Amino acid sequence: MARSPVPMAEAPTDQRLLDIAAAHIRRFGAAHVAIVRIAVEAGMSHANVYRYFPSKDALIDEVTAAWLKPLEAELRVIGDGPDPPADKLERLLFAVHRAYRAKLATDPEVFGLLVAAVADNRGVARKHRNRVQEEVQRAREAGMSAGGFARVDMRRAMALVFDMTHRFIHPASIRMDADVPASALETRASRVYAQLARALATGRA
Secondary structure (H helix, E strand, O other): OOOOOOOOOOOOHHHHHHHHHHHHHHHHOHHHOOHHHHHHHHOOOHHHHHHHOOOHHHHHHHHHHHHHHHHHHHHHHHHHOOOOHHHHHHHHHHHHHHHHHHHHHHOHHHHHHHHHHHHOOOHHHHHHHHHHHHHHHHHHHHHHHHOOOOOOOHHHHHHHHHHHHHHHHOHHHHHHOOOOOHHHHHHHHHHHHHHHHHHHHHOOO
């Protein structure tokens, strides 16, 4: 899911700052990122950086949000697709799982920003969680309308979805399972998703 940086000469200033910040996070770690150092590399004063991002935390949150945007767009496409609701729900959950695993494998420092944001309940994590939940809820509602999922209390059903799938879509769990082979983890996920679909179909949530 990592995207290629826009060439510095062509990128808008805010994008240039995000690219530099992401590079510094990879090189030094988020705790050691300094606005002054980013400003020097961007060829501007640190005060000018604050015109685009009011704080270091805001800049780091935007780096986090930037890599999540393609995933969230993919989820919307899946949500709008014609798949049967149970298949759509599985595709949504696997899209999150695979995107997180890929980011962890290829860009662990930036993936760690999401883990930290979730742990701290930061706004960027809440917005992302809400977008994931919206698409899952859309799939569930489509399933109820089509008769494939039983009509049960929304909160109970959503709690069941995220309780059963926690290991496969929670950022901290993804990082804990980093050494588990992808094929083995996906096999386990498939079994859980099948059980989840049956529970939603029967209303035993």
